[in-house]
Amino acid sequence: MSLMSEKEKKNLRNRQRKSLYFSRLCAAVTWSSVFLLCVLIYQVSVDGLSWIDWQFISSFPSRFPERAGIKSALVGTLWLIGLIAIISIPIGVSSALYLEEFTKPGKLNKFIEVNISNLAGVPSIVYGILGLAIFVRFFALERSLLSGALTMSLLILPVIIIASREAIRTVPMSIRQAAYSLGATRWQTAWAHVLPASFPGIMTGVILALSRAIGETAPLIIIGALTFVAFLPEGPMDSFTAMPIQIYNWISRPQQDFHDLAAAGIIVLLLVLLIMNATAIYIRNKTERRLK
Amino acid sequence: MAEAANQSIKKSGRRFGESCIISWLTVCAAVSVITTAAIIGLLLKESLVFFENVSPADFFFGTSWVPILKPSSYGVLPLVWGTLQVTIGAAIVAIPLGLACAIYLSEYASPKMRAYIKPVLELLAGIPTIVYGYFALTFVTPILRSIFPDVQVFNSLSAAIVVGIMILPMIATLSDNALRAVPESLRQGAYALGATSYEVTTKVVVPAGLSGVMASFLLAISRAIGETMAVTIAAGQTPNLSLSMFESIQTMTAYIVQVSLGDTPAGGIAYQTLFAVGGLLFIITLLINIVSQLVLSKYREVYE
Structure with missing residues (x-):
């Protein structure tokens, strides 16, 4: 049944x-x-x-697609990455250390926290407007690499802070207590023990943030990176172009050949991103093993 | 004696250096607060100058946006409509697909499968938006044009589809996290009552993780609103109140790019529109982000 x-x-x-x-x-x-x-x-x-051939990598932009290349944009992007890293890593990691190690949970801490998470949601183009008004005009840095790098640093700062805080939070309390019990001060503990232990996590976050900066186009257009640059920047105060700007310039032309050039530029851009991400994974794996 | 020893410790150079370092850290933490203050102050100040020349009623309710040519007109509605068109289209593409991805990842995929698919989604999320713009213009639009012959070269449909693809990984990964946070005991309880996996997912797991899922939708929508390059490339530069998604439109972000590419002199009214439109964009995205944080904290179901 x-x-x-x-x-x-x-x-x-x-x-x-x-x-x-x-x-x-x-x-x-x-x-x-x-x-x-x-x-x-x-x-x-x-x-x-x-x-894509050596000619494409080593030539300046040109009105003739077969002679055009991505040299000035590639060099501009490398300059930008360097400057952004120098500016944003110390500030970002210091902020994270301050929030995790040097304040007690309270209203001020909460306020900064809410602030950072809201900043992370601000559209990148708004940072461009901020950079234009503050760095380009108010501080009169003109349309230089430094203006671009400062603007981009503000843009990725929330990402670096959030990632670093998460990395710092995973460091076990016992490490700090051991350091304190030996008479270390707060900073000595943070510098010599907490920071090295959270290094892989911080590095991963930093590299991911930097790779976001490389791909960002809008803020650089707003602050006025040039679209046609037939020279290489020699210092932070020089005007510049960057890979996404060059790609945008090629896309916005009607001819098919320039669209193909844009595709070639995209391949180079994605390769740079891939190399950075691979480095992040490599650093993470290597340092993790050493710490164990 | 003890007091003297205490004194010498307090005065030692190490403590002084330490307080210097702590001041430096405090300054760094203050940078984010200053950035927020600078954004709000700047947008407010320049927008006020703009509103001395253009009445707020004309700006918010005007239906024609002609900022550079004479006679000029500063009604922002066409730009807001352009942004809305792309955002709604993107949400229609990304929300069902993203949620389906999240459900697959958290409920059906084996751990090994997850280990393959999650990085791919992260890769998709990490691709610069300019690449999506290229993809829209050279791949999606030609396909659309072969299906619907009256689609223009620049159209909001292609922008909406591509922005939808762009925010899909964000919805998928964030919702996946939310669904995986639902305790296993709830699922087992439902299975024990004889529910099928479909019923467990739709009637137990998704409702339990709803606050996280909704928050992921809101964050993705706010990202779509602020998205710039893909819509600038794919949707064109024509402020347009038309209902059709086959026509060229202009979003708020695309307008900001257009003004910046031209050589706009500082101080002119065209320069001020930058801040008025930017300010509006900032307020809209900020409101959505705040709502998503509220959703997360107020409606979170807590399980022991």
């Missing part, structure tokens, strides 16, 4: 079928977004790969 009537069995079968279809649908959606990434990369490679 069956425990279920025919109707109940049918109902159960329907529910199970629905469940199966649902799980397959979710899987299909997920795999199609993975597929989309492949399409994107394939599309860019098909358009741009044939344009």
Whole structure:
């Protein structure tokens, strides 16, 4: 004798079928977004790969697509990364240390915290407007690498602070207590024990933040990075262009050849990003092993 | 004696250096507060100058945006509508797909599968927006044009689709985190009552993690509103109140880019529009971010 009537069995079968279809649908959606990434990369490679050669890397931009290259943009981006790193890493890590190690949880701490999480949500273009008014005009730094780097540093600061705080929080309390019990001061503890222990996490966060800065276009356009630069910047006060700006310039031209050049530029940009991310993973793995 | 020893410790150079360092750390932490104050102060100050020349009613309710040519008109509605069109379109693409991804990752995928898919989603999220702009213009738009012949070269549909693809990984990873935070005992309880996996997911897990899921939607929408390069490239530079998504439009962000690319003299009214539009953008995204934080903290279901 069956425990279920025919109707109940049918109902159960329907529910199970629905469940199966649902799980397959979710899987299909997920795999199609993975597929989309492949399409994107394939599309860019098909358009741009044939344009990439030494001439493309080592030439200045040109009105003639076959002579145009990405040299000034690549050098500009490398300058930017360097300057942004010098400015944003000390400030970001110090802020995180202050918030995690040197204040008690309270209203002030909470206020700064809310502030930082709101800053992380401000659109990048608003930072561009801020940079234009403060650095370019008010401090009269003109449309220089330094203006760009300062603007970008403000943009990625919240990301660095949030990542560093998370890394610092994972350091076990016992390490701090051991240092204090030996008579170390707060700063000695933070500098010699907490910071090294949280280094891999901080580095990962910093590199991810820097790679976000490399891809950002809008703030640099607002502060007025040039789109046609046939020289290399020699110091932080020189005007400059950067890879995303150069790519935007090529995309916004109507000719197909320039669109292909843009694709070639995108490949170089993605390669730089890939190298940075790989470095982040390498540093993380290496330092983690050493600390154990 | 003891007191003297105490004194010498207090006066020692180490303590002085330490207080210097702590002051430095405090200054660094203050940088973020100063940045916020600077953004708000600057936008407010320059917008006030703008509103001395243009009445707020004309700005907020005017339906024509002609800032540079004469006769000029400063009604921001066409720009807001452009942004809204792209954002709604992007949300329609990204919310169902992102949630489906999150459900797959947290409920169905094996740990090994997760280990493969999560990095891919992070890669998708890390691709610069300019690349998505290129993708929209050279890949999505031609496909749309072959399906619907009256789609223009620059159109909001293609921008919306691409921005949707762009915010999808954000929804997927954040919602996945929220769903995985739902305790296993709830699922097991539902299974014990005879529920199928579909019923467990839709009637137990998603409602339990709803605050995190909603917060991820809001954050993604705020990101779509602030998105600049992809919409500038794909959607064009024509302020437009049209309902059609096949036409060229201009978003608030695209307008800011357009003004910056031209050589706008400082102090002119066109320069001030930068701050008025930027200020509006800032307020909208800030409100959405605050609401998402409220959703997270007020409606969080806490399980022991």
